[in-house]
Amino acid sequence: MDDVADYARAMLIIGSNTTEQHPVFGAMIRQAVLKRGVKLVLADPRRIDIAEFAALHLRQRPGTDVALINGLMRIILEKGWEDQKFIEQRTEGFEEFRTTVMQYPPEKVAEITGVPTASLHKAAEILATNKPMAVMWAMGITQHIVGVRNVMDLANLQMLLGNMGVPGGGVNPLRGQNNVQGACDMGGLPNVYPGYQPVTDAAAREKFAKAWGLAKDEGGRMKDESFALSGKVGMTVTEMIPAAGEGKVKALYILGEDPVMSDPDTNHIRHCLEACDFVVVQEIFPSETAQYADVLLPGVTFAEKTGTFTNTERRIQMCRKAIEPEGEAREDWWITAELAKRVLAGGNLQSPISDAPYAGWNYENTAEIMKEIAALTPSYAGVSHERIEKGERLQWPVKGADHPGTPILHVGAFPRGKGKFAPVEHLPPAELPDDDYPMILSTGRVLYHWHGGEMTRRAKGLMEIYGQSLVELNPEDAERLGLNGNRRVRITSRRGAMEAEAWVTDRVPPGMVYANFHFPEAPANELTIAALDPVSKIPEYKVCAVRVERVGGNQ
Amino acid sequence: MPITLTINDRPIEAVAGQTILEAARANGIVIPTLCYHPALPIVGSCRLCIVEVEGARTPQAACGLVAREGMIVRTETPALARDRRTILELLLANYRDAEYTAADRDDTEFEHWVKLYGAQCPPGSTPRPQRKVNSDPNPFVWVDMNKCILCTRCVRACADVQGRFVWRPNGRGARTDIVAGLETTMLEARCESCGACAAFCPTGALDNKMSVDAGKPDKKVTTTCAYCGVGCQFDLNVKGNRIIRVTSTPNAPVNGMRLCVKGRYGYDFAHHPDRLKRPRVRKYLLETPNSKHQIPKSSLQSEWVEVDWDTAFDITARKLREARDTFGPDSVGVLTSAKCLNEENYLMNKFARQVIGTNNIDHCARL
Numbered sequence A: 001m002d003d004v005a006d007y008a009r010a011m012l013i014i015g016s017n018t019t020e021q022h023p024v025f026g027a028m029i030r031q032a033v034l035k036r037g038v039k040l041v042l043a044d045p046r047r048i049d050i051a052e053f054a055a056l057h058l059r060q061r062p063g064t065d066v067a068l069i070n071g072l073m074r075i076i077l078e079k080g081w082e083d084q085k086f087i088e089q090r091t092e093g094f095e096e097f098r099t100t101v102m103q104y105p106p107e108k109v110a111e112i113t114g115v116p117t118a119s120l121h122k123a124a125e126i127l128a129t130n131k132p133m134a135v136m137w138a139m140g141i142t143q144h145i146v147g148v149r150n151v152m153d154l155a156n157l158q159m160l161l162g163n164m165g166v167p168g169g170g171v172n173p174l175r176g177q178n179n180v181q182g183a184c185d186m187g188g189l190p191n192v193y194p195g196y197q198p199v200t201d202a203a204a205r206e207k208f209a210k211a212w213g214l215a216k217d218e219g220g221r222m223k224d225e226s227f228a229l230s231g232k233v234g235m236t237v238t239e240m241i242p243a244a245g246e247g248k249v250k251a252l253y254i255l256g257e258d259p260v261m262s263d264p265d266t267n268h269i270r271h272c273l274e275a276c277d278f279v280v281v282q283e284i285f286p287s288e289t290a291q292y293a294d295v296l297l298p299g300v301t302f303a304e305k306t307g308t309f310t311n312t313e314r315r316i317q318m319c320r321k322a323i324e325p326e327g328e329a330r331e332d333w334w335i336t337a338e339l340a341k342r343v344l345a346g347g348n349l350q351s352p353i354s355d356a357p358y359a360g361w362n363y364e365n366t367a368e369i370m371k372e373i374a375a376l377t378p379s380y381a382g383v384s385h386e387r388i389e390k391g392e393r394l395q396w397p398v399k400g401a402d403h404p405g406t407p408i409l410h411v412g413a414f415p416r417g418k419g420k421f422a423p424v425e426h427l428p429p430a431e432l433p434d435d436d437y438p439m440i441l442s443t444g445r446v447l448y449h450w451h452g453g454e455m456t457r458r459a460k461g462l463m464e465i466y467g468q469s470l471v472e473l474n475p476e477d478a479e480r481l482g483l484n485g486n487r488r489v490r491i492t493s494r495r496g497a498m499e500a501e502a503w504v505t506d507r508v509p510p511g512m513v514y515a516n517f518h519f520p521e522a523p524a525n526e527l528t529i530a531a532l533d534p535v536s537k538i539p540e541y542k543v544c545a546v547r548v549e550r551v552g553g554n555q
Numbered sequence B: 001m002p003i004t005l006t007i008n009d010r011p012i013e014a015v016a017g018q019t020i021l022e023a024a025r026a027n028g029i030v031i032p033t034l035c036y037h038p039a040l041p042i043v044g045s046c047r048l049c050i051v052e053v054e055g056a057r058t059p060q061a062a063c064g065l066v067a068r069e070g071m072i073v074r075t076e077t078p079a080l081a082r083d084r085r086t087i088l089e090l091l092l093a094n095y096r097d098a099e100y101t102a103a104d105r106d107d108t109e110f111e112h113w114v115k116l117y118g119a120q121c122p123p124g125s126t127p128r129p130q131r132k133v134n135s136d137p138n139p140f141v142w143v144d145m146n147k148c149i150l151c152t153r154c155v156r157a158c159a160d161v162q163g164r165f166v167w168r169p170n171g172r173g174a175r176t177d178i179v180a181g182l183e184t185t186m187l188e189a190r191c192e193s194c195g196a197c198a199a200f201c202p203t204g205a206l207d208n209k210m211s212v213d214a215g216k217p218d219k220k221v222t223t224t225c226a227y228c229g230v231g232c233q234f235d236l237n238v239k240g241n242r243i244i245r246v247t248s249t250p251n252a253p254v255n256g257m258r259l260c261v262k263g264r265y266g267y268d269f270a271h272h273p274d275r276l277k278r279p280r281v282r283k284y285l286l287e288t289p290n291s292k293h294q295i296p297k298s299s300l301q302s303e304w305v306e307v308d309w310d311t312a313f314d315i316t317a318r319k320l321r322e323a324r325d326t327f328g329p330d331s332v333g334v335l336t337s338a339k340c341l342n343e344e345n346y347l348m349n350k351f352a353r354q355v356i357g358t359n360n361i362d363h364c365a366r367l
């Protein structure tokens, strides 16, 4: 992030309300604009705060990012602004990609996105002629059925301009929760072990089976085949919970997550959790999801435990215990380890071979767990609590005990050798406005709250400033609805309805409403659609069709 | 090219372009400052950092004085001490402490220098507050302009760190005040409650409202924020097993002195009465411990019972084993957490794959 703030000469922020969701990075960007004259192009349907600092604000219609990016790339190609040397030496697949992009002339793009052609030209010029240029994106890009395409297209743009592998360039995803990066790195995904080693790769399976004591032991005794490490890709959260509703998943172990608040189509989630035979939730608060639990295990907050988090720029940092756990609450790692021991002790075919190096669950502390992680995860091979405590600043990959880490990725080469251009076509969102549901709902966060709000709704001052959910509504629409003085609205989609106070503001364009999902009494996710990106399985939170009506008053 | 100069009879090496203040600090020599802060643009208005330079007729402000080859500088002389005491006494004439804070708190920067140079409140100045104490409704930032010494650190913090331009000097000379916006509340002046102005204030005129009376911490623990993926670091100030405030840790790799409202002020959830403090299980799980599949799923109707850890673990382990062994490993799903530690996520991955035997593990990165 500091490389972007210090070296980028232009920036494209797309699908990220940076100053509210990543506020400190947002503040760094504002200073880069003020002090270094960085040219910022913002692409966002809403006139969010950072727009004040943008040289240009493109207000594309929700769900039309690919068309927009393709349109910009076509202009870049026509003007000859592409980085030919980079394309030749470092990439492949350019011709095919070029053919696709050429099908997005400015007029067509203007029609799809609603961005005037003059703005498209200006944006392309700013982004192509100021180097290095950094692209920042967040969930406004991924929470679409075309999320993966969006991300690929942004990579296309940066390869086209040769902005990969340089300080102040690159594609910079801004992760949501503080340790999303770490949860992914640590194998908290259905298709990979820690360090993104695929479960479908026999060599990776063998490696982990040996480490965890699931392989043949020295004496040649075989483990039961059915319990060897599974090579079948598992279910994502957006598949797992519906599967619980269908009775395919019988038991759920949920750590610190609140799918009732954060997942799409809340009513369906509630039904699924209710249908599930056994749900164990490990949490710090009785969350909305906890209502559906059969067992509640009290975990602790970040202030009560020691270990590491990995931030959005792959930086591994210490979280340090400052206070003793409240009551009988316990560190989450301890709870998981104890539970593992009990399940394994229950006597079954699968009990691991005891002499495998990492089969056991007796951990004194998280430093010991990190040793196991380092041994099994090439990108964390050189990570240890000792190094971080000594003041070393580590960004993975950290390939060994004396490797200094990797602040900038893809310097000189991509992991697969050459970067591949992936031609991407525009696809409209899964649900578009129609006569019954004429407006578009987009959801996200606000500065003063966090995610399902479990923590921030329990912070007094935050509630004083932002104590109830506000739904952003354009003045034109407000007038049409007759919202004079009476500001309460009901928003209805095909899946559910919610009521909230309207904030009449031209932050949102006409025809769009914006809601946050921090408050259970205004549950935006009762409305959202569980339409998933086919690859990432991320739901389309940023677009669904709704109807807005005023509540009360005379009609 | 390094520059060699002499400070307090010591030969010092400085980097070209470094100021005397920076060169002195880099060599462990303390020069008192008030309006200066390394993370803010220099204004050189308080003049507390004056030093004597051989060849110069008057003392010079060290914060703006660029080091030159061969300079001979003195930072502590009886004359300088006298001048500093006078500067501090002039500030004290307009500084009024309503003494609402707990006695055991740390000295502010201002109080520190006042004590060190033995500055006294000049006779005849009124010790009573002239302005409203706690004059702004912002829930996080405490405003008591009776303590303002017009160093403008808050003005610069808001503009140059946060990029928000809430504070500005208003009026002239001795009648100057620092005000928010057009003399509105902070929030009306578009404050984002990041707390930077309070963090940079050297007198406590701006302070952390949640912590004004909290006193001195037993310890400070540097840690990483639990909210967003920026990964800011800060110090949790702890007293009697309670977090009493968050302070910036200036060499935090990502954020330096910066924090946002959630990181700086969103910590009280840790002590919220809603915290789960004992394991709980639904009553039906205790009533029919041996029946396997006949139990109707009745968790919503069944009340919670608090139990000890052993009971909770035994029930949970049994139920997970049952599902795994009866319906196969893929009948179990594990949701790990993007709020939890790397080490905890690793264990959840190991739990799903080794203990249960399924790849049904995910978290809410998508959401």
Ligand code: SF4
Pocket: B141, B157, B158, B162, B164, B165, B166, B167, B186, B190, B191, B192, B193, B194, B195, B196, B197, B198
């Ligand atoms: S809290 Fe932050 S935004 Fe508000 S006035 Fe202070 S520095 Fe400015």
Ligand code: SF4
Pocket: A022, A023, A024, A025, B225, B226, B227, B228, B229, B230, B231, B232, B255, B259, B260, B261, B262, B263, B264
């Ligand atoms: S202080 Fe704010 S910006 Fe920094 S990590 Fe925490 S939530 Fe993110």
